[in-house]
Amino acid sequence: xxxxxxxxxxxxxxxxxxxxxxxxxxxxxxxxxxxxxxxxxxxxxxxxxxxxxxxxxxxxxxxxxxxxxxxxxxxxxxxxxxxxxxxxxxxxxxxxxxxxxxxxxxxxxxxxxxxxxxxxxxxxxxxxxxxxxxxxxxxxxxxxxxxxxxxxxxxxxxxxxx
DNA sequence: GTCCCGATTCTA
DNA sequence: AGAATCGGGACT
Numbered sequence: 001x002x003x004x005x006x007x008x009x010x011x012x013x014x015x016x017x018x019x020x021x022x023x024x025x026x027x028x029x030x031x032x033x034x035x036x037x038x039x040x041x042x043x044x045x046x047x048x049x050x051x052x053x054x055x056x057x058x059x060x061x062x063x064x065x066x067x068x069x070x071x072x073x074x075x076x077x078x079x080x081x082x083x084x085x086x087x088x089x090x091x092x093x094x095x096x097x098x099x100x101x102x103x104x105x106x107x108x109x110x111x112x113x114x115x116x117x118x119x120x121x122x123x124x125x126x127x128x129x130x131x132x133x134x135x136x137x138x139x140x141x142x143x144x145x146x147x148x149x150x151x152x153x154x155x156x157x158x159x160x161x162x
Numbered sequence: 163g164t165c166c167c168g169a170t171t172c173t174a
Numbered sequence: 175a176g177a178a179t180c181g182g183g184a185c186t
Contacts (some may be wrong), residue, residue, distance in 0.1 A: 037169070046169065056182065074179030077171050093169055102168045114181095146169055165186080173177080 008064030012083040012090040020159045021134040031097030040090045044149030049089030060089040062125040069117035076104030
């Protein structure tokens with residue numbers, strides 16, 4: 001069944017862990033989420049919201065359960081799911097789904113770009129997340145990847161299935 | 163307007 | 175280790 005607003009509007013670390021094993025659906029394509037990272041609030045230096053609201057990161061400040069997609073390195077898009085209540089900017093970066101590694105490759109595979117930022121995953125018919133009963137056996141926690149600040153936080157979570 | 167740099171990926 | 179590649183955000 002589809003994840004509701006209540007799932008996303010919680011503590012971001014809980015949402016991040018629980019997104020592992022859920023299935024993202026986008027325009028008929030489906031993938032089981034295997035790797036995520038949390039970006040939490042204005043005190044997290046690696047979070048796009050660390051220096052306040054901008055046109056790009058505006059959706060992070062809104063209700064949980066929306067998509068946040070941004071363009072990076074001149075050629076890749078990265079997909080996030082917004083978490084926490086309206087007014088608290090945080091999101092979970094979807095770094096991988098089964099058999100697709102890396103956030104840039106994931107968006108390319110699914111055909112996701114910044115025009116798909118700000119979609120309400122709790123009401124959209126083409127973009128949402130489902131619980132299909134899968135539960136990861138073991139979750140690995142590591143520092144986040146590809147950042148220069150905020151490396152001290154163990155906010156990367158991987159479905160460590162063997 | 164200008165400048166620097168990035169939540170990546172691929173090649174060597 | 176370095177290149178590819180360009181929009182966003184800070185600053186003038």
